[in-house]
Amino acid sequence: MSPKKPTAEATAPRTASRSPAKPKAPAKRASAKAAPKAAASTSTTPAVKATRAQAPKRSASATPKHRVAVGESVQAARPKVVKKAAAAVRTATAGVTKSPAKRAAKATSKAKKGAATPLQRLMDAVREALVDLKALSVIELDVRGQSDVTDSVVIASGTSDRHVKSIAERVRIKARAAGFRILGTEGEREGEWVLIDLGDVIVHVMLPRVRELYALERLWSVRAEER
Numbered sequence: 001m002s003p004k005k006p007t008a009e010a011t012a013p014r015t016a017s018r019s020p021a022k023p024k025a026p027a028k029r030a031s032a033k034a035a036p037k038a039a040a041s042t043s044t045t046p047a048v049k050a051t052r053a054q055a056p057k058r059s060a061s062a063t064p065k066h067r068v069a070v071g072e073s074v075q076a077a078r079p080k081v082v083k084k085a086a087a088a089v090r091t092a093t094a095g096v097t098k099s100p101a102k103r104a105a106k107a108t109s110k111a112k113k114g115a116a117t118p119l120q121r122l123m124d125a126v127r128e129a130l131v132d133l134k135a136l137s138v139i140e141l142d143v144r145g146q147s148d149v150t151d152s153v154v155i156a157s158g159t160s161d162r163h164v165k166s167i168a169e170r171v172r173i174k175a176r177a178a179g180f181r182i183l184g185t186e187g188e189r190e191g192e193w194v195l196i197d198l199g200d201v202i203v204h205v206m207l208p209r210v211r212e213l214y215a216l217e218r219l220w221s222v223r224a225e226e227r
Helices: 008-043 046-054 062-097 100-114 118-132 161-177 208-214 216-226
Strands: 136-142 152-157 184-186 193-197 201-206
Touching: 118 136, 118 152, 118 161, 118 201, 136 208, 136 216, 152 208, 152 216, 161 193, 161 201, 193 208, 201 208, 208 216
Parallel strands: 152 201
Antiparallel strands: 136 152, 184 193, 193 201
16 A cells, blocks of 8 residues: 655644744854853952952053153263263363463463462461461561661560560471571570571561660661661
């Protein structure tokens, strides 16, 4: 017996049962998309969160500030370097730009200013001694045109005979320290008028009343007027 062919009514339910299977595909895609999100949410465990919280956070402004500070220090140091270089160039070229004649003239002028004559050095020693012992009413007389014995006369006063002796002693000490020889000393025992002969300079240390009596300043001024 040959099988009977199914009718359209018999096959209709089967086709209807197969057709609803197609709309299920979007559901699978949605579940596939949601799977990575679920995996990502499950991977952030409490331990990972604690580790991230303890990790130091980088400051975005740290590196730019450091760079700015370095740049400013370089800019501040640059003028100093330029000044030093310019000074070195001037020092190196100073001797080249000046002619030998100018350099020799400058050296000669310096030598003249720095070199003191023996008379000047002796006078400096006498002045220092008088200042140290606080001598009073000091007068310096240039007698080079009036006397053949000495070039300068220094007259000073002391407050007492002891003060006069101390001043005279200090003058001798300073003169010897400067390299000069003491030719003679007179009147030291009494202490009223002490004369120290230093060759080019003669120093008179006197009491005020003795100085007023003999008036050596007027004596030398009269000689100057007569000449």
